[in-house]
Amino acid sequence: MNFSFTEEQDYFRKMLKEFAKEELLPHYTKWDREEITPRHLWKKLGELGVNGLRIPVEYDGSGADCVTTGIAAEEIGRGDFNLTYAVMLNALIGEIINNHAREELKKEWLPKIASGEKIVGIAITEPSAGTDAGGIKTTAVHKGNVYVLNGEKSGISVATCGDAFVIFVKTEPELGNRGISAFIVPANLPGVECRGYKDMGNIPISRGSIYLNDVEVPEEYMIGLQNKGFSQVMNGFDLSRLLIGLQCVGAASQSIDETIEHVKVRHSFNKPLATYQGVSFPIVTHYTQLELVKWQAYRGLWLRDQGLNHSKESASVKWLGPKYSVDAIHECLLLNGHYAYTKEMPLEQRLRDVIGLEIGDGTAQANMMVIAKDIIGKEFRSY
Template sequence: MDFSFSEEQEHFRKMLKDFAKQELLPNYTKWDREGVTPKHLWKKLGELGVNGLRIPFDYGGSSADCVTTGIAAEEIGRGDFNLTYAVMLNALIGEIITNHGSEDQKREWLPMISSGEKIVGIAITEPSAGTDAGGIKTTAVHKENVYILNGEKSGISVATSGDAFIIFAKTNPDLGNRGISAFIVPANLPGVETRGYEDLGNIPISRGSIYLNDVEVSEENLIGLENNGFAQVMNGFDLSRLLIGLQCVGAATQSLDETIEHVKNRHSFGKPLAAYQGVSFPIVTHFAQLEMVKWQAYRGLWLRDQGLKHSKESALVKWLGPKYSQEAIHECLLLNGHYAYTKEMPLEQRLRDVIGLEIGDGTAQANQMVIAKDIIGKEFRSY
């Protein structure tokens, strides 16, 4: 067993760590306060090779392995939690188009995703279908050489800032999960409308709803085989859930580092706060929890790189990563005192941002169901 990163991966980590500290961290709260999606930074991440980590060289990407992609999620998460969507979202979409898209789709979309020229979202969730992704009601009716899409997608990241979306719709409602197809749908097509939310956190991600009203897309916009969309995306969630875990751990670890400096320098009753076990022990507890989640995430990414089963590991990381991270950030907020309750410090925003990923890409309960199915057996599942 080898738990070390390669020399190239260590160089990549250092480069991203410096970039996150110098260019992302100072402006992390700016985009939240202004309600802006910093598209120029998505392009900057494209220049650094971050957007196209899971996209082949031939289409402008980096052809990076999953472990390297995890390094990017962790380090960008330390600087700007929301910009890590450029890692996580693009890795998921990049894999879907690379593995299932046509040659024309790959040549048209993958270079623009890699460069950050285009931001592409993925639209599965609906008002009545979240964890039960197979319960979507959006339809795509095949008519001559086009598909006509109708429905509503909700809780979609980059809904109001995305240039296009991978829309999942039912092409054969009688087949259930096996009747779902995926389409690339440009945001400027007639009949596509979006509405943003006033969210607690993740403001720069411009989350919202997408409304599809008789939207016509060409047959060439179908990704892969008709009625095969569900299978295409579910495997991708095993990757995105691992990256989300590292994204959250990155934000929480940065919060711990800042708090450790604070408690070493802040004195109370003649001693540094760090001298009190009531201060140091909670920090140690959160550090230990984050370390365990982090290395389970990298193990899951390694398993994926080897082509080995990793759904259980992915679900575990997605369940505990956001949970332990928000608990750690909350503790850091308390240890920093009343100034941390203001918007002068980034802790309150990190707490708001991380809580959002206790929901997105599978709730704690949904991931526990995946684990139970694996370790107990399908015949004992309650769904």
């Protein structure tokens, strides 16, 4: 067993750590306050090779392995939690397009995603279909050389700033989960309408709903085979859930590092706060929990790189990563006192941002179901 990173991975981590500290962290709260998606930073991440980590070199990507992609999620998460979507979303979408789309679509979209020129979202969730992704009602009807899409997608990241979306629809509704297909749908097509939400957190991610009203999509924009979309996205979730765990751990670890510095210099009753067990023990507890999640995440990414099953590892990271990170950031907010409850410090925003990923990409309960099916087997039934 070898728990060390390669020399190249260590260099990549150090480079991203410095970038996150110097260029991302000082402006993290700015984009939230101004309700701006910093597209210039998506392009900057493109220059660093971060956007295209899971995109092959022949499409201007980095062609990196999953472990390296996890390093990016963790380190960018330390500097700007919301910009880590450029790692997580692009890895998920890059894999889907590269593994299943026509060559023409790969050449058209993958280089633009890798460079940060285009922001692409993924649209599965609907008002009546969240955890039950197979329950989507949006339809695509084949007419001539186009598919006509109708329906509503909700809770979609980059909804109001995305240039296109990988949208999952029912092409044969009578088949249930086996009748789902995927299309890449440019946001500027006639009949596509995007409306944003007033969210608690993740403001720069521009979450919202996408309305599809008789949207005509060329048949060559279908990704993969008709009715094979469900299996495509389920496999992709195993990657994105691991990256989400590291994204959350990065934000929480940064909060702990900042808090450790605070409790060393802040005095109470003539002693540093750090000398009190009521302060140091909670920090130790959260540090330990985050370390456990982090290494389970890297193990899951290593398994994916080896072509081995990693669904239960991915589900455990997605279940506990956001939960432990929310708990840690909350504790850090309390240990920093009343100033941390203001918008002068980044802790309150990190708490709001990370809570969103206790929901997205599968709730805790949904991920427990995945683990139960894996370790219990066919005897497990969910009702």
